[in-house]
Every structure is written in C-alpha cells, then in structure tokens.
Amino acid sequence: MRLQRLVQRPRAVLYGVYLDDGSQLPRVLAKVRRGWPGDDGAERGGTRPRLASGSLPPSESTALEYAGLRAIETMFGGADPGFSVVRPLHHLVHEDTILMEYVDAPTLRDRLLAESRLSPQHVLSRHRSTEEAWWKAGAWLHRFQREMPRQELPARQPTRHDVVHQFLAYDEFLTTRLGRRALGDVARRGAALAEQLLPERLPSAVGHGDYAPRNMFLDRAGRLTVFDPMPRWVVPRHEDLSRLLVAIRLLGAQLHTRGAAYSRGGLDRRERAVIEGYRAEDRLWLPELRCHQLLITLDKWSAAVDSAPAGWRGRLRAASVEWASGFLRRESRRLLELIESDSARTT
Structure with a gap:
C-alpha cells in the first residue's frame, strides 16, 4: 500500500491510498482536516458581513462531515439509478481523518x-x-x-x-x-x-x-x-x-x-x-x-x-x-x- 498527496487545501489535504494490485487509481481517499494557525473559531479575513460566521475546529468538522456522508449513504445508497454516493469507510478520530471510497x-x-x-x-x-x-x-x-x-x-x-x-x-x-x-x-x-x-x-x-x-x-x-x-x-x-x-x-x-x-x-x-x-x-x-x-x-x-x-x-x-x-x-x-x-x- 502507498499514499500519495492529491490535493492540498488551506484546511484539508486529500491523499490517495493505492494498493499493490496493478490499479492505476486509488482505492480509498483519505481526507485529513487541519485548522488555521491559531484557529479559535472566530471570523476570519476582513470585516465584511457574512451569512455564516465562525469556523469549527478540525475534530468537529471531521465528525460532522462523516455523519453527513453516512446520512447521505442511507438516503441515496439504494437502487435509485439516478444517484450514487461516496461511501464513508472509517472516521479516524484522533487523526481528524475520513477514509472514503475514491470516485x-x-x-x-x-x-x-x-x-x-x-x-x-x-x-x-x-x-x-x-x-x-x-x-x-x-x-x-x-x-x-x-x-x-x-x-x-x-x-x-x-x-x-x-x-x-x-x-x-x-x-x-x-x-x-x-x-x-x-x-x-x-x-x-x-x-x-x-x-x-x-x-x-x-x-x-x-x-x-x-x-x-x-x-x-x-x-x-x-x-x-x-x-x-x-x-x-x-x-x-x-x-x-x-x-x-x-x-x-x-x-x-x-x-x-x-x-x-x-x-x-x-x-x-x-x-x-x-x-x-x-x-x-x-x-x-x-x-x-x-x-x-x-x-x-x-x-x-x-x-x-x-x-x-x-x-x-x-x-x-x-x-x-x-x-x-x-x-x-x-x-x-x-x-x-x-x-x-x-x-x-x-x-
């Protein structure tokens, strides 16, 4: 198994998890959340009015996204031919990481x-x-x-x-x-x-x-x-x-x-x-x-x-x-x- 960084964002890094089975695509996507330096949940950047203010710490954001993915899988993971889902595989709580199916x-x-x-x-x-x-x-x-x-x-x-x-x-x-x-x-x-x-x-x-x-x-x-x-x-x-x-x-x-x-x-x-x-x-x-x-x-x-x-x-x-x-x-x-x-x- 090997890990390759695919995308780096300000508050998250996405890694592809490859298995040694000849596939050219990752089997699993690992999303690792991180906070801004000194992140305390306050508003960031300028003084503009916002529809949504404040940010969550990485641990809470990760848990919320994982719960959302599981709820979406329950709603749309059936036999409906028009929709599919990203299957959540595991929540690594201490690493602020979600393992999910690669699409x-x-x-x-x-x-x-x-x-x-x-x-x-x-x-x-x-x-x-x-x-x-x-x-x-x-x-x-x-x-x-x-x-x-x-x-x-x-x-x-x-x-x-x-x-x-x-x-x-x-x-x-x-x-x-x-x-x-x-x-x-x-x-x-x-x-x-x-x-x-x-x-x-x-x-x-x-x-x-x-x-x-x-x-x-x-x-x-x-x-x-x-x-x-x-x-x-x-x-x-x-x-x-x-x-x-x-x-x-x-x-x-x-x-x-x-x-x-x-x-x-x-x-x-x-x-x-x-x-x-x-x-x-x-x-x-x-x-x-x-x-x-x-x-x-x-x-x-x-x-x-x-x-x-x-x-x-x-x-x-x-x-x-x-x-x-x-x-x-x-x-x-x-x-x-x-x-x-x-x-x-x-x-």
Missing part, C-alpha cells in the same frame, strides 16, 4: 467549464446535454431536505428580519468599499422587496453547507453523487438551492469576462432544469427563491471585494474586482427584475 468521475463544475465558449472542449461538449444532470441536482436537494434529520441543530437567518438586516449590511459594506455609484441601489431594493414579500418566519431545512457544482460528481452512467456535506445549521430552505444557482451564474470565467464565457440562454436552461428538478414534488414560490439568490450574490460580491491581499497582488485583485463589479451589478438587477415580475404574476 473516478468529473464534477459538474468540470462539465460546466468544458461547456464555456472559451474552452477548447466547447465544440465537443455542446453536443452533450447536461440539463438532466442539473435536474437531478435539484431533485437531490429536495430529497435531502425532506429526509435529513434536524436533530438539535441551531437555526441561521430564520426570519424575514434577519434577511432584511443582511441586505442592509451588504449595502453599507459595499457602498463603503466601492462607492454608491458602483453598487447602485440593488441591496436597498433587495431589502425593501424582502420586507414586502417574505413571510415572518422562513420555511427551513438542514443545509448541505456548500451545495455547489464542485461538490457533485457525474459518472459515465449519468448518476449524480453529492459530497462534502457540512450539515451544521437549519437554514432557509431556499438557501442551498440559491447557492447552486448563483454558483452556475458566477463562475470565475463568466465573472471576469463580464458574461462572455456563457450565453444567457444556456445559463437560463440550466437554471430552469435545477428549479424543475427541485419542485417536481413540491410547490416553489419563485420571488422568495430570487430574494435568496440576490442575497447570496451580494455575499459573493462582498467576499470578492474583501479578499484582496497586500502589495501588487492586492492591486491586481482590486482592479479585477472593479472590472467584475459591473457584471455583478447587472446580475443583481436581473434578479431584482425577476423578483418584481414573478411577484406581480402571482398576486
């Missing part, structure tokens, strides 16, 4: 990047429709929210007041950092619409924690596998769905080319597939969903503004953010128009 498949993010008009694979990938995969991503989330036990998890942003307060916090932060002209009135209008349209207490569900295309495999049989769960909170039920939709719209290539990497029509089709998959068995009120999409777009915008390091790299980063802000403002206005038009149709 040889591209992520949905990989597929989406290949479909970019800037990708050399674009001509080939445009003949491969992945709309069914996006439909499955919506259906997976609906089932996860329906079946995932809540236990005694704390609630995050459970009320309309919390959402309105968050919109106003983003407005203050982004205006201070970018100026009113660069931001416009999108955050204030979002706050006003949330106050008008959202119920006093928001429908809620256990959050996946990072429901994004990078955390979804799509194998050769078309089966969707979702991984990297961090079910730490009960959150507004539209949050994870909104995170996925925002992740599709705000890929780095699209953001920094100000919308040139993907056509709006193609992104609209993917978004419709996700929403239809999610609401196949349930009603979904679109104005509430769009409010959360706008909130998460502002959260991403704030993170980009707040992430510039010092020195020449920081100056380059600041110039890149300034360039991208025009696209983010346009995307925010698109969501505002959808909120207003959808709410007009349903009243």
Whole structure:
C-alpha cells in the first residue's frame, strides 16, 4: 500500500491510498482536516458581513462531515439509478481523518467549464446535454431536505428580519468599499422587496453547507453523487438551492469576462432544469427563491471585494474586482427584475 498527496487545501489535504494490485487509481481517499494557525473559531479575513460566521475546529468538522456522508449513504445508497454516493469507510478520530471510497468521475463544475465558449472542449461538449444532470441536482436537494434529520441543530437567518438586516449590511459594506455609484441601489431594493414579500418566519431545512457544482460528481452512467456535506445549521430552505444557482451564474470565467464565457440562454436552461428538478414534488414560490439568490450574490460580491491581499497582488485583485463589479451589478438587477415580475404574476 502507498499514499500519495492529491490535493492540498488551506484546511484539508486529500491523499490517495493505492494498493499493490496493478490499479492505476486509488482505492480509498483519505481526507485529513487541519485548522488555521491559531484557529479559535472566530471570523476570519476582513470585516465584511457574512451569512455564516465562525469556523469549527478540525475534530468537529471531521465528525460532522462523516455523519453527513453516512446520512447521505442511507438516503441515496439504494437502487435509485439516478444517484450514487461516496461511501464513508472509517472516521479516524484522533487523526481528524475520513477514509472514503475514491470516485473516478468529473464534477459538474468540470462539465460546466468544458461547456464555456472559451474552452477548447466547447465544440465537443455542446453536443452533450447536461440539463438532466442539473435536474437531478435539484431533485437531490429536495430529497435531502425532506429526509435529513434536524436533530438539535441551531437555526441561521430564520426570519424575514434577519434577511432584511443582511441586505442592509451588504449595502453599507459595499457602498463603503466601492462607492454608491458602483453598487447602485440593488441591496436597498433587495431589502425593501424582502420586507414586502417574505413571510415572518422562513420555511427551513438542514443545509448541505456548500451545495455547489464542485461538490457533485457525474459518472459515465449519468448518476449524480453529492459530497462534502457540512450539515451544521437549519437554514432557509431556499438557501442551498440559491447557492447552486448563483454558483452556475458566477463562475470565475463568466465573472471576469463580464458574461462572455456563457450565453444567457444556456445559463437560463440550466437554471430552469435545477428549479424543475427541485419542485417536481413540491410547490416553489419563485420571488422568495430570487430574494435568496440576490442575497447570496451580494455575499459573493462582498467576499470578492474583501479578499484582496497586500502589495501588487492586492492591486491586481482590486482592479479585477472593479472590472467584475459591473457584471455583478447587472446580475443583481436581473434578479431584482425577476423578483418584481414573478411577484406581480402571482398576486
């Protein structure tokens, strides 16, 4: 047996475990969590407002992810031909390590990047429709929210007041950092619409924690596998769905080319597939969903503004953010128009 480091991240290292059986692929993936130097669970990096604050120590994060993987295996590890799972094999408690089945498949993010008009694979990938995969991503989330036990998890942003307060916090932060002209009135209008349209207490569900295309495999049989769960909170039920939709719209290539990497029509089709998959068995009120999409777009915008390091790299980063802000403002206005038009149709 041999161990090979595959990926190194700020808070985790992934190792492939190879057996001496002639296979070119690892049999097991070992995920070793680690903390930031001096990690005490406090907020990190700048002063921006956040939807989720504070971090867990590696031991708690590892235990939470392992429990999430086991719960997902229980829900999706049966005979459903549309879904598969990453099987958790063992939790090495003292090493803050999870041993899990190695999956040889591209992520949905990989597929989406290949479909970019800037990708050399674009001509080939445009003949491969992945709309069914996006439909499955919506259906997976609906089932996860329906079946995932809540236990005694704390609630995050459970009320309309919390959402309105968050919109106003983003407005203050982004205006201070970018100026009113660069931001416009999108955050204030979002706050006003949330106050008008959202119920006093928001429908809620256990959050996946990072429901994004990078955390979804799509194998050769078309089966969707979702991984990297961090079910730490009960959150507004539209949050994870909104995170996925925002992740599709705000890929780095699209953001920094100000919308040139993907056509709006193609992104609209993917978004419709996700929403239809999610609401196949349930009603979904679109104005509430769009409010959360706008909130998460502002959260991403704030993170980009707040992430510039010092020195020449920081100056380059600041110039890149300034360039991208025009696209983010346009995307925010698109969501505002959808909120207003959808709410007009349903009243």
